[in-house]
Amino acid sequence: MRGKVHGVAVLGVALVLIWGCSEDAQLFSDTFRSFTSGNVVPLTPGPPSQLLLVSLVNDTPDAIEFVVTAERQVQVTDEEGNPVIESTAETVRLRTFPLEHVNEVGALFDCQVTRVGLGEDIDRPFSEPGLFVLEGFEDLEAGISTGVGVPSNLLPLNSLAGNFSCGDTIIFRAIESQGQVGNIKVQSFVLPWSSQPTGFSGSHTFNNVRIFLEEQLFEEEE
Numbered sequence: 001m002r003g004k005v006h007g008v009a010v011l012g013v014a015l016v017l018i019w020g021c022s023e024d025a026q027l028f029s030d031t032f033r034s035f036t037s038g039n040v041v042p043l044t045p046g047p048p049s050q051l052l053l054v055s056l057v058n059d060t061p062d063a064i065e066f067v068v069t070a071e072r073q074v075q076v077t078d079e080e081g082n083p084v085i086e087s088t089a090e091t092v093r094l095r096t097f098p099l100e101h102v103n104e105v106g107a108l109f110d111c112q113v114t115r116v117g118l119g120e121d122i123d124r125p126f127s128e129p130g131l132f133v134l135e136g137f138e139d140l141e142a143g144i145s146t147g148v149g150v151p152s153n154l155l156p157l158n159s160l161a162g163n164f165s166c167g168d169t170i171i172f173r174a175i176e177s178q179g180q181v182g183n184i185k186v187q188s189f190v191l192p193w194s195s196q197p198t199g200f201s202g203s204h205t206f207n208n209v210r211i212f213l214e215e216q217l218f219e220e221e222e
Helices: 030-037 137-141 205-221
Strands: 004-008 051-059 063-077 083-096 104-110 115-118 129-135 146-151 169-176 184-191
Touching: 051 063, 051 083, 051 205, 063 104, 063 169, 083 104, 115 129, 129 184
Parallel strands: 051 169
Antiparallel strands: 004 104, 051 104, 063 083, 063 115, 063 129, 129 146, 169 184
């Protein structure tokens, strides 16, 4: 099945030690150091699930809408029978709020994903908005919102360059930063599936998602 599964809950991703694609890679809190070797539930999808998790973390005092785009490159045949590389993009918009339990959301994408970035056009991260600072909580609850677009200032992560692989968890984190557009800075991190335990005492969330998706596809084909 090829498509998006968004709004998936993030299982403690922000509490673990992460290997980053930027100098900002760090442990979010020393208090939760023990979570770096936890084996209750997986923090990354892992290759068997054939899924990539993108987690959005809002550590600002504002409501933020992240615009996440995953790009795939596949080889197809043109009208003359020649092999060509075709790129397709899939974009989801996810809202986060500066409150406990709702400041993190996640999106699951089917592998294989070539690049992942913030914004509708991930080739223009320094000029196009990658996230929006939302205004007016009352309006948000009513389904109405206005927002200030903020460039992510982050180049897209590229699997061909070794930034991530299928089964990993990518994390985009927004923090306060005075003097920048919207007073926000965005950091990117990657939690590799290879750094995770091989067994879990709890259920394997992501494998269960894959099983569910395949079951739905099978029912649709019947």
